[in-house]
Amino acid sequence: MKLLITSVFFILILINQGVCQPFVYKDVPDYLKKNVIPTEQEINNVILNYPKAVDAVNYLPKNYVIDGSVDYTKQIQNAINNNSQIILPNFPVLVNSKGLTLKSNSIVIFRKNSKILLRPTIENNYQILRVYNVNNIKIFFPNVIGDKDKHLSNKGEFGMGISIRGSNNVKIYKAQISSCWGDGLYIDDYSKKILIEGIHVDNNRRNGISIVYGSDIIVNNLLASNTFGTSPMAGIDIEPDNNTQVVNNITLNYPVTFNNGNRGILLALMNLPGPSKREVIINVNNHTDYFSKMGMAYYPGKNQKKWGNFSGRILINNPNWKNSLNTPFFIPNTELSNNLEILLNTNNGVDRNTMNKIKNITNIHSKIYIK
Template identity: 35%
Template sequence: MILLDRISVLLVFLITTFSAIGQEKNVAFSYRTVTTQQYSGYYNPNGISTSFEGAINAKNYLTGRESNSERTNKIQQLLDKHNKVVLPNYPITVSTKGLSLKSNSTLIFQPKSQLIMENNSQDYYQLLKVHGVSNVKIYNANLKGDRKGHRSKSGEWGYGISIRSAKDILIQNSKITDFWGDGIAIGYSNTSTNSNIEIRNAFIDNNRRNGISVMNVNGLLLENIYVSNTNGTLPMFGIDFEPNNASDNLNNIRINNIQSYNNKMGGLMITFNNLKPNSAKNILFNINNFSDDSSHEGILIAGIPKTSKNLKGQINLNNITLTRNARPLTGRTIHNDNVVVNIENLDVRNPKNKNISHAEVDRVFKTKKNYSIKFRR
């Protein structure tokens, strides 16, 4: 009876083929301030301990009188020449050129270090570029975008960190806020798939498109991340897994201890709709301890289209808590017996829409042969 009572208030997996990014543009949204106490277990404003041994301090090469462009060029020269760079212990503004990291390098932020994107009108920019490189470490990053001072209404591709054709990347203890597009984009490339990417301990807030967008990776760990208040232009999810084309991969994904809060459209989306017909891909997602509070949708699994018959794999979710969502979980039809979704220890709390009866939930589940769901008791 306890299980039946829990199911009776659950809004889950809708049969409809509604598009979360097409039919719900008018979802109400209000920014909710996230306190240091809320994200304190995810990001440490004082930084995590890391060795400065052998590092070049950029402060010694700056006068404080440079233009944004001059300052950016000076720091870029240091990044090109040295394997370990420490930023000044104060905020600095960067030009839209952004900064690129090379292979076998480390970038360290001090407690008061911050990189700020200059106000601009560009549709597309990247504050930190991790492109075509390997063995890169970024510690204690504090990045702020220009969305509040952006001089145009067009575009949606202003990124805090852009990762492409990269491998063996570690981003640890970061704060990424106010970007015109995504806080972090693990992007597509025509040359190679991103691999062995680790993003640990982060607070990602008030970015315009997605908190984290993942388009192309084989081997990704997202761990101990608080992502909130994503709003502005679709999709507006905290974390969005969405390949761009048939050359992209989403495989060997691990997600541990993620808190999603008040993202306009949703907390987590996984979709394969952009894969071309008959793309032969393996997918594996292992998601543990994911929570969403007050986003419109908690989790959207957008299903497998009829054209992706050669896709195979698993999406495994365990210990999932979804609170105060209009749609806690949405699952579209998977037209492929080789892809399964396993959800265990699911707990839906105080859904905004309480009108789904047990009979209706039961009817929906009977049509979802690729899904296995067990509720937290």
């Protein structure tokens, strides 16, 4: 009986601390969306700026439906293949797991009611909008919705909303990407000069955004919310797979992470050190987290023999982690600091309780500097 009472008491403590609480989707307040939702005037101005853009409705069959119930993958792909500038229909369009593939020097414009909906699939690997080995792409106001809540299996984790691989000079403006089986936005295969100007990734299963292999990437006004389903469950995850890859000159300006299953921002660099020299520069400016288990987490790795060719810094300016559920800033005690410096500039904007938790980390990890 005494053992039973002790066990119940311990469970109640864990629940009270949020450790055992089940994930609950939270609606994002409108004021957090103001920099990621395009206005009707913005949409109209972009359409006026591209008078040669072709209306993709012209590629649909005569008796097309406007409720997103009929698969128009082939027709929309034909519109992309035959035009350098297209405007998507002003209603939801259903596509299958083949997704849509963009070509170089393309401009794609979504209207106010334009949406690309994925037909529920059994596939564990898909890309709804594919940007592969191309240059000079602009995507305005994409609204992409996956099949997370209707997926036809429980396997896999690589169903992506927008996937960028091996591409250069890609610009995405005020995107809405939700409910994907894997990540909302995925960047890999040494993609360079990527600009994301406003993006809301919501209710994606693995990560809101993953940056695996790329350089010169800027993400302004990220809103990453309600990521939950399979690990890592981060709002944004910067995580190379091995030493052959590069993650350098990555800048996040004003990211907001909200109610993500594990981390708001995850810097998982443990696989990057190795025989080839690697420099990492990551800037995170004005990050605010609400209700994620951890505001930010950094994993430097345990293999000290590989750190000799590894250098750079992570600059964290003016974070606000006071509303993170469990930990504002997490580094495993088992992973000692490598050659990467972490410069944490709080501008006195971190509350005392949060600062005490951060200082406990600096006692173990000597290359963290707080200003």
